[in-house]
Amino acid sequence: MKILKETMRLAGAISLAGAAMLVAGTPASxxxxxxxxxxxxxxxxxxxxxxxxxxxRGYIFMSGPVRLTGRFIRTPDAEDLADYEAEWREELAEAxxxxxxxxxxYEDRVARARRTxxxxxxxxxxxxxxxxxxxxxxxxxxxxxxxxxxxxxxxxDENGDRFYHYLQAVRPGTYTxxxxxxxxxxxxxxxCYCMGTVRFEVKAGEVTSIGDLMxxxxxxxxxxxxxxxxxxxxxxxxxxxxxxxxxxxxxxxxVVEADFRAAGKINNFYKLGVRRLPPMEGVLRYDRxxxxxxxxxxxxxxxxxxxxxxxxxxxIAAAAQAGAAARAAASSDNESGAIASSVSDD
Numbered sequence: 146m147k148i149l150k151e152t153m154r155l156a157g158a159i160s161l162a163g164a165a166m167l168v169a170g171t172p173a174s175x176x177x178x179x180x181x182x183x184x185x186x187x188x189x190x191x192x193x194x195x196x197x198x199x200x201x202r203g204y205i206f207m208s209g210p211v212r213l214t215g216r217f218i219r220t221p222d223a224e225d226l227a228d229y230e231a232e233w234r235e236e237l238a239e240a241x242x243x244x245x246x247x248x249x250x251y252e253d254r255v256a257r258a259r260r261t262x263x264x265x266x267x268x269x270x271x272x273x274x275x276x277x278x279x280x281x282x283x284x285x286x287x288x289x290x291x292x293x294x295x296x297x298x299x300x301x302d303e304n305g306d307r308f309y310h311y312l313q314a315v316r317p318g319t320y321t322x323x324x325x326x327x328x329x330x331x332x333x334x335x336x337c338y339c340m341g342t343v344r345f346e347v348k349a350g351e352v353t354s355i356g357d358l359m360x361x362x363x364x365x366x367x368x369x370x371x372x373x374x375x376x377x378x379x380x381x382x383x384x385x386x387x388x389x390x391x392x393x394x395x396x397x398x399x400v401v402e403a404d405f406r407a408a409g410k411i412n413n414f415y416k417l418g419v420r421r422l423p424p425m426e427g428v429l430r431y432d433r434x435x436x437x438x439x440x441x442x443x444x445x446x447x448x449x450x451x452x453x454x455x456x457x458x459x460x461i462a463a464a465a466q467a468g469a470a471a472r473a474a475a476s477s478d479n480e481s482g483a484i485a486s487s488v489s490d491d
Contacts, residue, residue, distance in 0.1 A: 185295035186312040188394055198398050200350035203317040205291065206391050206400075207355050208310050212293035214335070215359055216326040218411070219287040220319040220344070229283045236280050240273040248272075285414055289315060290327065298394065310392060317349040321408045322422070325359060326415065333415040340410055341421035341436040343429060345403035352400045356389035363387055364423035371431055372423040405429075407438035 190196035247270040297312035321344040326335035
């Protein structure tokens, strides 16, 4: 019951029965790039040789005691941004070309309304400009869904506990956990972690494990209360480390634990309920509504300390060099004085 409650909270009121129907009949979304295919990997396909892990793809592994569904955003790279801008400019040019016709039709309707009194459809078209024209958020083009279907493997472990493993082939890059969100066939459901979450890098030729991150077991009641005002303390809840373990059936490529980093606030693109990921020791904390990058703070402090140490060492070296030069000059002056005195005595 505790696992069920945990998962129900995680899914943001998506029932387990409903989750089993999500995205039915279609694989989780993935990016397309040339001939490289991305998407869910299933153990049976590795075993029969119809699928193989490859060094030109990255992989995300996640696990849990029940079916899970998570949504992630890949950070657009320079090529993505260039493609997006090119499409935006092309569509802006087309919109500008259409605008005179739209304005003419509007003026005709206004003239007709004056004659007939029928003022329906009199919304004046807005002239498209670089300031107001949009083709939608670029983040929406780089969404990735994992689960609840297309598991890599499922079953029971040696203790009899049920498990579900997911392995997704993805384009290498930086991924931000957007929340337990899935498409129900008619609308998106779940919770948006818009107010604070984590990101992690996925490299080509590696399996990056996020383990059972989505269960949020690392958070005690106090941490959970910081994530959602609706959280009700659970008696006996004890914080547990994220389980990054990957089954032996995933082999042939290096396996790494996700290096989680704090990610700032994100727009609520699907208009869902909003919360934030619980604080994660050494990674993520909050100062009221502000997201604090703990690793970033530590790295900045370390860099500052190293810079200060280097500056002190440089100052000491400069002082030592100046002292040596002064002593050398004094010694030279003394030698010159001695020679001059000797010549005078002669």
